[in-house]
Amino acid sequence: MTQKVQLFITCLGEQFYPTVLEGMVTLLERLGVECQFPNAQTCCGQPFYNSGFQSEAGKLAKTWLQTFGQSEAPIVSPSGSCVDMVRHHYPELFPAGTPEHAQAVAIAQRTYEFTEYLVHVLNVTDVGAYFPHKVTYHASCHGLRGLGLRTEAKQLLGAVRGLEMIPLNEEETCCGFGGVFSVVYPEVSRAMMQNKVQNILASGAEMVVASDAGCLMNIGGGLRKAGSSMRAVHTIEILAASESNGGLKRGAQ
Numbered sequence: 001m002t003q004k005v006q007l008f009i010t011c012l013g014e015q016f017y018p019t020v021l022e023g024m025v026t027l028l029e030r031l032g033v034e035c036q037f038p039n040a041q042t043c044c045g046q047p048f049y050n051s052g053f054q055s056e057a058g059k060l061a062k063t064w065l066q067t068f069g070q071s072e073a074p075i076v077s078p079s080g081s082c083v084d085m086v087r088h089h090y091p092e093l094f095p096a097g098t099p100e101h102a103q104a105v106a107i108a109q110r111t112y113e114f115t116e117y118l119v120h121v122l123n124v125t126d127v128g129a130y131f132p133h134k135v136t137y138h139a140s141c142h143g144l145r146g147l148g149l150r151t152e153a154k155q156l157l158g159a160v161r162g163l164e165m166i167p168l169n170e171e172e173t174c175c176g177f178g179g180v181f182s183v184v185y186p187e188v189s190r191a192m193m194q195n196k197v198q199n200i201l202a203s204g205a206e207m208v209v210a211s212d213a214g215c216l217m218n219i220g221g222g223l224r225k226a227g228s229s230m231r232a233v234h235t236i237e238i239l240a241a242s243e244s245n246g247g248l249k250r251g252a253q
Helices: 011-016 018-030 046-050 054-068 080-089 099-108 114-121 141-146 152-158 180-184 186-203 213-225 235-239
Strands: 003-007 033-036 075-077 111-113 134-137 164-166 207-210 231-234
Touching: 003 018, 011 018, 011 213, 018 033, 018 235, 046 054, 046 080, 046 180, 054 099, 075 080, 075 114, 080 099, 080 111, 080 141, 111 114, 114 152, 114 235, 134 152, 152 164, 152 235, 180 186, 186 213, 207 213, 207 235, 213 231, 231 235
Parallel strands: 003 033, 003 075, 075 111, 134 164, 134 207, 207 231
Antiparallel strands: none
16 A cells, blocks of 8 residues: 655745655665645644744644645654644644644644654665765754654665765754744854854864755855855755765755
């Protein structure tokens, strides 16, 4: 029986990382997974939620649940941040005993971050990728602390032919983005970002990889401000690379 999934592409993915979304579809279809795209999907409401606007977040969450509730297929996203919102905070937005709460709990149980889905649902750790470069890995906070994903992306990257993983000092330290955090506390965010960039540059890697668009945007901007040509790339971009496509496509940074 063919496995089917619903794609939750996220706001940042749609606006800034279309090649990551293309790579996600390519990889899933290569693994025999049929991808469905709910056209009515919207922002998950995380910016509202993190800013304390619970009512506004709840309205978006209700629409999101209605959209993805049309199918029983698992929901897969390239963002640990957005998955963390759906899995842990959606049930908090609706009173226990209401239909919305029950739906939020049910959908939370079948919403996955991409690497989590590959490793724990499909039981895949080698997607046949080829990427002959030195990379270092930044552990995104929401994936690491929110979802408990410490090894999944590394398992997948470790199986990529030609790839050399370079250790990163303070790998699990936040890059300073945090969505709304970087807006409310820009000075603190900037200092955290600069520390992360210094460690990345000191690693000697050719590029840094992470599994969340927010981290990639923040780190990529920090690298450019530091005058570095090093790229910040999504895990999916590397997993989608092969000898036939010449390695990594040049997408957004």
